Amino acid sequence: MKKFINNNDDFLKESLTGFGKAHSDIINVNLDPSFVSRKNKTKDGKVSLISGGGSGHEPMHGGFVGHGMLDAACPGFVFSAPTPDQMQAAAEHVDSGAGVLFIVKNYSGDIMNFQMGAEMYSGKNDSIVTNDDVAVEDSTFTTGRRGVAATVLVEKIVGSLAEHAGSLEECKKLGEKVNKNAGTMGVAFTSCTVPAAGKPTFDIGDDEMEFGVGIHGEPGRKREKIQPSKTIVGNILEAILDNLKPEKNQKNLLFVNGMGGTPLTELYLVYEDACQILQSKGFQVTKSLVGNYCTSLEMQGASITLLKCDDEILKHWDSPVHTAAMRWGM
Amino acid sequence: MSVSFLISQAKSVQKVIDENSAEIEVLDQKIGDGDHIFNIQRGLKLVVELEDSIKNLPLAKALNMIAMKVLSGIGGSSGALFGTFFMTMAKSPDLDKDVDFNKACEMIISGIRAMKERGKADVGEKTMMDVLIPVSEKLNELKNESEFKSGLNEVIKIAEERMLSTRDMLATKGRASFLGERAKGHIDPGARSSQLIIDTICKSVINN
Numbered sequence: 223m224k225k226f227i228n229n230n231d232d233f234l235k236e237s238l239t240g241f242g243k244a245h246s247d248i249i250n251v252n253l254d255p256s257f258v259s260r261k262n263k264t265k266d267g268k269v270s271l272i273s274g275g276g277s278g279h280e281p282m283h284g285g286f287v288g289h290g291m292l293d294a295a296c297p298g299f300v301f302s303a304p305t306p307d308q309m310q311a312a313a314e315h316v317d318s319g320a321g322v323l324f325i326v327k328n329y330s331g332d333i334m335n336f337q338m339g340a341e342m343y344s345g346k347n348d349s350i351v352t353n354d355d356v357a358v359e360d361s362t363f364t365t366g367r368r369g370v371a372a373t374v375l376v377e378k379i380v381g382s383l384a385e386h387a388g389s390l391e392e393c394k395k396l397g398e399k400v401n402k403n404a405g406t407m408g409v410a411f412t413s414c415t416v417p418a419a420g421k422p423t424f425d426i427g428d429d430e431m432e433f434g435v436g437i438h439g440e441p442g443r444k445r446e447k448i449q450p451s452k453t454i455v456g457n458i459l460e461a462i463l464d465n466l467k468p469e470k471n472q473k474n475l476l477f478v479n480g481m482g483g484t485p486l487t488e489l490y491l492v493y494e495d496a497c498q499i500l501q502s503k504g505f506q507v508t509k510s511l512v513g514n515y516c517t518s519l520e521m522q523g524a525s526i527t528l529l530k531c532d533d534e535i536l537k538h539w540d541s542p543v544h545t546a547a548m549r550w551g552m
Numbered sequence: 553m554s555v556s557f558l559i560s561q562a563k564s565v566q567k568v569i570d571e572n573s574a575e576i577e578v579l580d581q582k583i584g585d586g587d588h589i590f591n592i593q594r595g596l597k598l599v600v601e602l603e604d605s606i607k608n609l610p611l612a613k614a615l616n617m618i619a620m621k622v623l624s625g626i627g628g629s630s631g632a633l634f635g636t637f638f639m640t641m642a643k644s645p646d647l648d649k650d651v652d653f654n655k656a657c658e659m660i661i662s663g664i665r666a667m668k669e670r671g672k673a674d675v676g677e678k679t680m681m682d683v684l685i686p687v688s689e690k691l692n693e694l695k696n697e698s699e700f701k702s703g704l705n706e707v708i709k710i711a712e713e714r715m716l717s718t719r720d721m722l723a724t725k726g727r728a729s730f731l732g733e734r735a736k737g738h739i740d741p742g743a744r745s746s747q748l749i750i751d752t753i754c755k756s757v758i759n760n
Contacts, residue, residue: 299587302628302631306635329727
């Protein structure tokens with residue numbers, strides 16, 4: 223394992239402290255219990271959005287704390303759900319009286335810890351669960367689909383509504399709409415290495431890729447020989463379109479997300495391939511996002527997310543945002 | 553059950569889990585994301601380190617401190633589930649009186665029931681509950697018996713059989729559920745760590 227690391231026990235604390243210093247104009251980092259919150263207090267009457275999850279997906283979620291997006295984020299250990307006392311402390315810190323909406327990715331550990339945090343918090347609160355990964359079969363009898371990159375879009379779009387005086391109920395409704403209208407699928411070329419483990423999470427040949435990989439290096443649909451980008455992107459889009467079934471005149475947001483170890487040059491190439499394929503099938507690409515937003519440590523690979531947009535979603539997508547990892551319009 | 557019993561069990565379990573950590577890590581890397589063993593080891597270390605702060609406390613208070621430490625120090629599914637287990641045990645009535653075998657069984661049974669509710673997982677879903685639920689059912693049969701030591705040998709056997717049975721299961725809950733057929737052929741890491749915990753504690757009770 224080659225990583226910038228001093229010792230395992232301090233890995234997260236040191237990284238969070240650096241994050242706090244680097245973005246001290248936007249956020250504060252609280253340690254023990256750890257949470258990232260906005261530098262400025264949430265204004266009275268604004269619903270507070272709190273997300274969180276295991277670390278290792280940076281900039282998600284701490285990088286999305288700031289105007290127009292989250293009010294706080296609770297980072298767990300690498301790939302491990304945060305603990306209920308973090309959610310409780312973050313909620314108590316940011317809630318300005320309008321209530322708290324927890325944004326949770328669909329993993330058993332995250333669901334349980336956020337539920338306990340919500341039970342421990344005495345103020346008004348509600349939760350939404352993201353589950354956009356079309357690589358996994360959905361079923362009411364199982365844990366269901368994984369929450370992956372579309373969580374970024376949910377946080378941006380609901381963040382704008384909260385900034386525009388949306389109520390807790392309205393924010394929850396919009397978040398659920400964005401989640402339902404989004405589909406994601408990822409591919410990995412290499413594994414990630416959890417610092418505490420010290421070795422790669424999975425073995426993969428030089429000429430192989432994991433199709434449908436999760437953001438923790440969990441296996442996906444199948445292991446395949448690597449193929450040209452157009453073929454890979456075509457297969458990913460086929461799975462997403464099959465699931466989302468967008469109309470031809472539908473406006474769409476196309477999000478190409480890096481897993482952490484793939485250069486932007488390649489991500490833009492993926493974006494180009496995806497645009498061409500979608501347009502050749504008669505689908506519109508109205509909005510774009512390309513970059514490393516929901517990563518899996520140093521994994522090489524990318525995911526593609528397609529979000530079906532209506533006017534409400536488009537308006538809140540375009541509105542100003544000012545966070546460590548996403549800034550426009552202000 | 554006493555505070556000193558809890559501390560000595562935590563130390564024995566820590567030793568056994570450390571000895572088997574490589575195996576559990578590999579199991580989790582096959583069907584999970586590799587964090588389970590580190591979470592369990594971190595939790596046990598935190599509980600063992602509590603010794604000085606809890607050794608003179610009443611049982612209910614000590615259990616509550618363990619629960620809070622586990623809940624805030626572990627994270628992931630294990631933190632929430634084991635935190636729930638200890639929190640429920642701490643809420644048992646009459647903890648200021650002597651806690652005999654019958655009472656201890658009832659505490660463990662109610663703790664496991666709370667874990668089942670928290671995780672919404674039942675037997676057959678390839679999780680730690682595949683071991684814990686049958687163990688809790690067996691303890692319910694045993695709790696009123698005066699000669700419980702031979703019964704605890706059966707608990708050990710049940711835990712091992714149920715742990716092994718997760719090998720051929722499809723996972724429907726937890727991280728492995730995302731794998732479908734590919735989860736088959738691997739023992740669930742949570743089932744393995746739970747079985748080791750039960751094995752260690754039962755053997756220690758039998759030998760004392």
